[in-house]
Amino acid sequence: MHCRVAMVALVLAGVVAPGAHAAGDDRAARSAAVLRQLVPSSDGPGCAAAVGKRGSVVWEAGRGKADLATGRPITSKTVFDMASNSKQFTADAVLLLAGRHRLAGRREAIAAILAAQPEEPPGKRFSYSNSNYVLLAHVVEKVTRTPFPTFLQQEFFTPLHLRMVMSPAADVPGKATSYDEKDGSFTPNSSPWKQYGDGSVQTTPGEFVRWADNYRTGRIGGTELLTGVTEGAVSVGDVLRGRGIEEGRYGVGILLLPDKSLVHRGDWEGFHSTFEVSPDRTTAVTVVCNVDSPDHFRAAGQLLDIWTK
Template sequence: MHLSRLVWVVACASALALLAGCAATPPTLGIGPRTHAVTTTDKRPLQSDAAVDDLIDAERPGCSAAVGIRGEVVWAGATGIADLTTGEPVTTQTRFDMASVSKQFTATAILMLQRDGALTLADPISAYVDGLPSWGRSVTLDQLMHHTSRVPDYWTVLDRDGIGFSDPADHARILNAIRRLTTLETDAGYSYSNSNYVLLAEVVARVSGQPLPEFLADRIFTPLGLDMELSPGLVAADVALSYDADDQFQPPGWTAYGAIGIFTTPSELVRWGDQYRAGDIIQDDFAVGASDEGTGEFYAAGMDIEADGDLNHNGRFGGYTSTFTVSADRETTIAVMCNGHAADRFGLADALWVIWAPPEEVAP
């Protein structure tokens, strides 16, 4: 059984008029699963609706997705269940933890502070975080940002201590777990670790005098008018619950921030994505020092630069999964967020990419 649909069509004179600023903010008619903001002759919104219906099970934990062009939301859709107990549906207004897609905001905060002259990426992490092992004197902020620090993931310590994913472990406890990582990984080069971004969150707090959630709200979310909130483990009426691959409720107990924990909708995320095209918060230093992943891709400031020039980052935290892509020309952004580990986020993202990506980026 499919969810009832809310379809909003804004008739612009042409696609060019849309790109020039034709209004793309839907009227407040409700929170249905479909939003269209292109010409009535454009078939892409209906094709996107069909992709959601074909790929996401409406009776299981679901997904919400959005497409943005030059910062305007041109399509949004959703289906599935946000709360299996109540039957509350996923809508385009449902919020999710974007999981590791959050990392770009932590990295951006660090770069903003470097522009302020408050730190440099060459600084050792020990200058800002007390109580670290000896590696704290040699590991730099640059290495943390680009995942070349070799600091192991804190998940290994929590697992060793028998602290399951749904067991409580707040930011302070996880930071202390990182302090107990006495040795670095042996292989040099790129090695993805959530510990890196928990440490960077502490740098922001030490330098700015504000915890990372407050810094992001004051310096990024509010100035850009983004409805985003860094609050790991957030429980609210409009937040989808997290479910594992068997549709069992999987509440996250680990609430460290920096690596994960920003709650929002795909529509808000694709609005943010326009910063990579024309923003003043994202600047050229975004790609400075990007590390080679050995696949023709590079890890920049919390985002992958793919071989074809696209930007991408994926996220998974319990049942919350996400994927976020910005086209190589920085014109088009696509975001998918789901609340079920089994939901096909990549299939939906790929389908939307074929529909919406610039023609030169779609393989024949």
């Protein structure tokens, strides 16, 4: 009885989502402890995190301030810029069009790349690029004659009932303010850059873990898109040493780890996010902060371990 009352209290507090595992399950408490360790003080900027199972949020919480000027706290409803975690939507948009045979001129494109004399033949070496994703967004616009944010809304966000928007604007309702920290002082961060394709998806961690279920179901894009995401992934070396991972491979807008889990990080304008999906694609984690938190990547791994073991 006490366990059931405690679970109801956590649901009402917004710490555990309805449908989470019930009596005797301490995963919510352990997850909250991970967030407290990541954000020791609730007086400054902080982080929000969420865990999803098969498209449903089973745990989410926030800690710290979304806006220091007003004292608005970070909650599970606080909106963040997901930074480079937005790249997967750009990549998937291109795969979607390719699956519909909307993209032509592949040979000409490869010829143009070779004429530019790249350092290595395509597919041989990894080089992270923001500008290429900006260009891909414009390719989608050119082919579909639709603004890229509108295309994502029509093809991904609305069909999956996701409360997401692609917008580089800073005045998205409910959005956190991001900060730079120096010697204990926090300064609001902003940028004059308003491009999209490499970033600019605005949403909550809870919505992002709901999106993750498409990597299991293929509801958008089908098996062809799911195969295209990881097919031909290229080694990125030891960029994941912070998690004790020797090597990962970069696929289409996402990293593929040796155990077949998916992961990506994002850093932009003081926003820092980590997104991870379990090897069996049933569990997903998102952690996002409005100030640099060096351990947010590790925290995401800890949360995934809690909810998959």
